[in-house]
Amino acid sequence: MYDLIVIGAGPGGYEAAAHAARMGKRVALIERGCLGGTCLNVGCIPAKTFLRSSKLFHECGQAASYGVRLGSIEFDMPAVVARKNRVVDTLTKGVEGMLKRTGVESITGHARLIARNAVQVGAERYEAANILLATGSRPAKPPIPGLASEGVLDSDTVFALTRVPERVVIIGGGVIGLEFACFFSEIGSKVIVFEMLPNIAAGSDLEISSRLLHIMKRAGIEFNLSAKVLGIDGNTIRYAASGGSESSVSADCILNATGRSPVVDGLGLEEVGVDFSPKGVKTSDLGKTNVAGVWACGDVTGRRMLAHAATREGIVAVNNMFGKKDRIRYQGIPSVIYTHPEVSSVGKTEEEIKALGIEYKKSVVPMAVAGRFLVEHDGGTGMVKVLAGARFGEILGVHAIGDASSEFIVAAAAMVETEMCVSDASEIVYPHPTVSEALREAILGVH
Ligand code: NAI
Numbered sequence: 278m279y280d281l282i283v284i285g286a287g288p289g290g291y292e293a294a295a296h297a298a299r300m301g302k303r304v305a306l307i308e309r310g311c312l313g314g315t316c317l318n319v320g321c322i323p324a325k326t327f328l329r330s331s332k333l334f335h336e337c338g339q340a341a342s343y344g345v346r347l348g349s350i351e352f353d354m355p356a357v358v359a360r361k362n363r364v365v366d367t368l369t370k371g372v373e374g375m376l377k378r379t380g381v382e383s384i385t386g387h388a389r390l391i392a393r394n395a396v397q398v399g400a401e402r403y404e405a406a407n408i409l410l411a412t413g414s415r416p417a418k419p420p421i422p423g424l425a426s427e428g429v430l431d432s433d434t435v436f437a438l439t440r441v442p443e444r445v446v447i448i449g450g451g452v453i454g455l456e457f458a459c460f461f462s463e464i465g466s467k468v469i470v471f472e473m474l475p476n477i478a479a480g481s482d483l484e485i486s487s488r489l490l491h492i493m494k495r496a497g498i499e500f501n502l503s504a505k506v507l508g509i510d511g512n513t514i515r516y517a518a519s520g521g522s523e524s525s526v527s528a529d530c531i532l533n534a535t536g537r538s539p540v541v542d543g544l545g546l547e548e549v550g551v552d553f554s555p556k557g558v559k560t561s562d563l564g565k566t567n568v569a570g571v572w573a574c575g576d577v578t579g580r581r582m583l584a585h586a587a588t589r590e591g592i593v594a595v596n597n598m599f600g601k602k603d604r605i606r607y608q609g610i611p612s613v614i615y616t617h618p619e620v621s622s623v624g625k626t627e628e629e630i631k632a633l634g635i636e637y638k639k640s641v642v643p644m645a646v647a648g649r650f651l652v653e654h655d656g657g658t659g660m661v662k663v664l665a666g667a668r669f670g671e672i673l674g675v676h677a678i679g680d681a682s683s684e685f686i687v688a689a690a691a692m693v694e695t696e697m698c699v700s701d702a703s704e705i706v707y708p709h710p711t712v713s714e715a716l717r718e719a720i721l722g723v724h
Contacts (some may be wrong), residue, residue, distance in 0.1 A: 278303075278404050278405065278406070279303050279304060279305050279382075279403065279404065279406070280302035280303045280406050280599075281293075281294070281297045281303075281405055281406070281407045281409060281598070282304075282305045282306075282307065282388075282405035282408050282410070282628075283297075283408075283409045283411055283667030284308045284396065284408065284409070284412055284544070285410070285411035285412040285413055286308035286311075286312045286313065286314055286372075286383075287313065287315055287587060288313075288317075288572040288575070288585070288587050288588045289314075289413070289576075289577075289584075289587030289590060290306060290308075290314065290409065290411030290591065291306060291313070291314075291375075291376060291381075291589040292371055292574070292591050292592060293409055293411065293574060293591030293594060294306040294376065294379075294381045295379045295381060296591070297595045297599070298379040298380045298381045298594050299379055300599055302599065304380075304382065305320055305383075305401075305405070306382070306383050306385055307398055308383070308384075309385070309387040309441065310368050312372050313368065314411075314413050315414065315576070316542075316584040317369055317372070318369075319432060319433045319585050320418050320432065320584070321537060322368060323364075323365060323436050324456055324457075324460075324615070325637075326360060326361040326365075327361060327460050328456065328460055328617070330352070331352075331459070331461075331463035331464050332463060332617055334350065334352045334464060335463040338350070342656070346536020352438055352464045352465065354438060354439055355439060356465075358437075358438070358439070358504055358538075359523070361436065372555070373464040379467075384398060384403070386399050387399075387543070389543065390544055390545035390546065390549045390571070391545060392525070392549065393408075393569065393570050394407075394408065396408065396463065396545075397545075402580055406570060407570050407571075407572060408570060408571050408572065409572045409573065409574060409591065409594055409595070409598075409683075410571065410572065410589060411573070411574050411587070413539075413540055413573050413576045413587075414537040414539050414540060414576035414579075414582060415433070415537065416431035416433055416535075416536075416537055417536040417538045418687055419499065419535050419536075421448075421507065421535075422507075422508040422509070423510055423626045424448075424533055424535075426509065428512070428531065429532075429533050430531065430532045431532065431533045431534070432453050432457075432573075435457065435532060437704055441464050441465055442461065442466050442528075442529050443466060443467065443529050444467045444469070445466045445467070445530040445531075445532060446469050446470075446471065446508045446526060446530070446531050447468065447469070447532045448514070448531070448532065448534060449470075449471070449533070449534035449535040449536065450476075450477035450478070450500065450502070451472075451477075451478065451479060451535075451536065452478065453534040454470055454491070454532070454534035454616050455470075455489070456614065456615050456616055457532055458470050458493065458616075459493065461685075462496055462498050462512045462623025463617070466541075467497075467499075468497075468498045468499065469500075469526060469528065469592050470498060470499065470500050470502070471501045471505075471506050471516055472500065472502050472503050472504065473503065473504065473505040473506075474502070475502050476490075477489065477490050477500065479619065480626075481620060481626065482622060482623060482627055482628070483628055484627065484641070484676075485622070486620070486663060487547070488658075488660065488680055489616060492618065492678075493616070502519065503519035503520065504516050504519055505517045507659055509531060512527045512528060512529060513525050514526050514528070519579065537576065537582055539557040539558070539577045539578070539579045540577055541554075541555065541557065541577065546558065549568055551566050551568050552567040552568075555659060557577055557579025558573040558578050560572070560573045560580070562593075562606075562682060563594070563604060564593050564598075564605075565594075572594040572597075572598060574587055574591040574594050576663050578590065582695065583610065583612060586591065586607070586613075588603055608625075608694065609624070609694030610623070611686045611690040613682075615683070616658050618657065618679045618680045618682075619682050619683050620676075620677070620678050620682070621672070621678075621682035621683050621685075621686035622675070622676045622686070623675050623676075623686055623690040624665045624689075625664065625674040626664075626676065627639065627662075627674070630673055630674065631676075635666065635667075635673070636667035637665060637666060637673060637674075638665055638666075638723055638724060639662060639665070639723065640662070640720070640722030640723040641660055641661070641662045641663075641722075642661055642715060642718045643660050643717065644658070644679035644682075644715045645659075646715055646718045647713070647714040648710045649709075649711050649714070650679065650712045651661045653712070654679075657679065657680065658678075658679070659678050659679020659680070659682070660679065660715075661676075661677040661679070661682070661716055661718075662674075662675070662676045662719065663699075663716075663719040663720055665698075665699050669698055670700060671696045671698050672692045672696070672698070672702060673688070673693070674693065675689035675692070675693065675719075677715070677716070681711075681712040681713075684715035685712065688705075688713065688716065689716060699720055699723045700719045703721055705717070
């Protein structure tokens, strides 16, 4: 009998398992695929490794403006994939070692709930006082005719590419679509994005996403907004353009980036009576499902599909199941789109603040107010926007576009999380010269 069985070894599951083991609990972690889940194997880490290579390749083309002259350069796709594999391998081994050190028992196989305190893996039955579902998500397959055909790549299969495609069509202008649009464009592909909403990066602060759209268009990426993809036939995509007229376009690479679906099938959820829908397993802010002893964290809940949110949700669930009060506060969870330039956000967008009828003040400064930004990015653009309550000056949201913003957004997250006021935040000392000084200037600019 275990204290905890975790199903799924992504950043939600493995961190939760290790946390419980460090608390002295007997823990088993069951995984049917690879340790590390989507994030390590086909998500965050591989995508950022690809983006590192494409950025370097692109920057080589600009080297002369930094006083560095290069000969001919080439993007070697197989070598990029090989490097990605090395990075993934190193990190996976790290997770494996960490689980061993903390005393988590790893079990390989597909787990299915057979009771509120028992799971079946092949012929074996395992029992535990608590079960944490951390089965993640997979690329969504909306009912678009032809989308499921083998020729259409998704964020799992795109990493197997062996050559630079000439023309890429991306269905979906969300996080995955934008990051890959940036990657393909930087390595020389012609990129066309279809997004059925009027804006890219839905849910982002509009001023920031509009700036991103402008920058990506300037880089040569073609965007079809308010355009819905209707079907795919071989290499041809049929779509309804913004005015409603139907048209088609061809490409040698088609990427489905229409979202991700929680993995809720084959888990025995119906049999045990766990409340779920195709949108995910329903959980409270403590990580509880409706069935006592069954908990869930990460993408399977469909709440915030972010690796770091999954980790926090898993730890909150473990703390609560073993009697330590804890609660996740989604407001302070930052998010980043790793395009070039990066987009980093935390807290409410200006549109959300307006919709809630909150009186607010705002400050927007160009990233170039930080000397370091100019040093690092010749001709680069970016901005930081701070939104604060009109009366008390509590920081409600921070949204930034510009490289390196992902490294300082955590400071803004601490401000939003603690409802820090502009007057207190203004006393924080920033290291000079760093790009983070743009955040300082934006805070000082809130009146
Ligand atoms: P998403 O939900 O962000 O974007 C999908 C987009 O596809 C939507 O804007 C939707 O309107 C559009 N779409 C759907 N059907 C369409 C059609 N027929 N024609 C045209 N457009 C269509 O989903 P995405 O980008 O696939 O990402 C999935 C999840 O993974 C997200 O929750 C995201 O937060 C997470 N993720 C996070 C990353 C990060 O934090 N940097 C990186 C990658 C993924």
